[in-house]
Amino acid sequence: MTPLLTAQARLERYIERQGLKQTRQRSVILEAFLAAGSHLSVEEVLRAVQAVQPAIGAATVYRTLKLFVEAGLAHERNFGDGQARYEAAHDDEHHDHLICTDCHTIFEFEEPEIERRQAEVADKHGIRLRSHRHEIYGECVERERCPRWPRS
Amino acid sequence: MTPLLTAQARLERYIERQGLKQTRQRSVILEAFLAAGSHLSVEEVLRAVQAVQPAIGAATVYRTLKLFVEAGLAHERNFGDGQARYEAAHDDEHHDHLICTDCHTIFEFEEPEIERRQAEVADKHGIRLRSHRHEIYGECVERERCPRWPRS
DNA sequence: ATGAATGCAAATAGTTTGCACCTAA
DNA sequence: TTAGGTGCAAACTATTTGCATTCAT
Numbered sequence: 001m002t003p004l005l006t007a008q009a010r011l012e013r014y015i016e017r018q019g020l021k022q023t024r025q026r027s028v029i030l031e032a033f034l035a036a037g038s039h040l041s042v043e044e045v046l047r048a049v050q051a052v053q054p055a056i057g058a059a060t061v062y063r064t065l066k067l068f069v070e071a072g073l074a075h076e077r078n079f080g081d082g083q084a085r086y087e088a089a090h091d092d093e094h095h096d097h098l099i100c101t102d103c104h105t106i107f108e109f110e111e112p113e114i115e116r117r118q119a120e121v122a123d124k125h126g127i128r129l130r131s132h133r134h135e136i137y138g139e140c141v142e143r144e145r146c147p148r149w150p151r152s
Numbered sequence: 153m154t155p156l157l158t159a160q161a162r163l164e165r166y167i168e169r170q171g172l173k174q175t176r177q178r179s180v181i182l183e184a185f186l187a188a189g190s191h192l193s194v195e196e197v198l199r200a201v202q203a204v205q206p207a208i209g210a211a212t213v214y215r216t217l218k219l220f221v222e223a224g225l226a227h228e229r230n231f232g233d234g235q236a237r238y239e240a241a242h243d244d245e246h247h248d249h250l251i252c253t254d255c256h257t258i259f260e261f262e263e264p265e266i267e268r269r270q271a272e273v274a275d276k277h278g279i280r281l282r283s284h285r286h287e288i289y290g291e292c293v294e295r296e297r298c299p300r301w302p303r304s
Numbered sequence: 305a306t307g308a309a310t311g312c313a314a315a316t317a318g319t320t321t322g323c324a325c326c327t328a329a
Numbered sequence: 330t331t332a333g334g335t336g337c338a339a340a341c342t343a344t345t346t347g348c349a350t351t352c353a354t
Binding site: 178 | 309
Binding site for chain 2: 078080098100101107109111113114117118121122125126127128129130131132133134135136137138139140141142
């Protein structure tokens, strides 16, 4: 389960291969990003980053998160609330999402049969499958267990 | 296959029930929206509308498309290009989307087994399924058939 | 008459970009 | 030394909102 290379090492490798430069900001942002949780908005990452290095600006965080995606270290998600969310990539693992529209809890799921049918569909339409997005929206059945259901 | 009520009639019924008002704009926008195609951006709808009634403003189109969604006449889609797209609702029909990332062609698909598994997943997590989004991205296998593959 | 709808312009939110300065290689 | 990176502020894009005016009921 332990990756062959740490995320920091994978970032370094990518940066080197692309002829880019290693910077303090990039490593700080990666560390904060990995530590802060999952499905984070840019704003959330920015907050975590600035807790450590207040001088790091929002533009850098935007640029760096995109770099992480290119480097295969993160995935960008869009759950329809108008802001991008980022999630650390765990190699070889794939999952889709289930979102409670009341409390915004995000569950992850994996359903090989769905993946298989999906591949068939792409095939049938003459499309080379590159990626997909599959999200299920609903509400927690037991509201008592749902931490943030609407108050009113 | 012919709906029991025309879209215009369904809109009128919704407007009446909600105590809203019938306006020339709403009926013009609905007509243009239905005639102009599918998976249209607001800008595209606006163009179609203004071809008929140049005085109708963008804000009205935004507001009216949301009204159509509330009335069950349209679906809002988000294919990750940062702008909402609208599609006429055909009652009782449901489909998901397959998008060519080169030519932006949008195919529709329906896969009951996927729907079924999806319902199971929601169940398993204690979520009452309300809606979902399932999109498959890839490129046309035969570029010659793909009307807009990148030139460079 | 009166409350809703419209059209405009201004405001917003998230994100991107231009540019002068900084820094890793 | 010198390309690439950073931080700030300004620009951008899609969308929403405030408000005076118009219109359906």
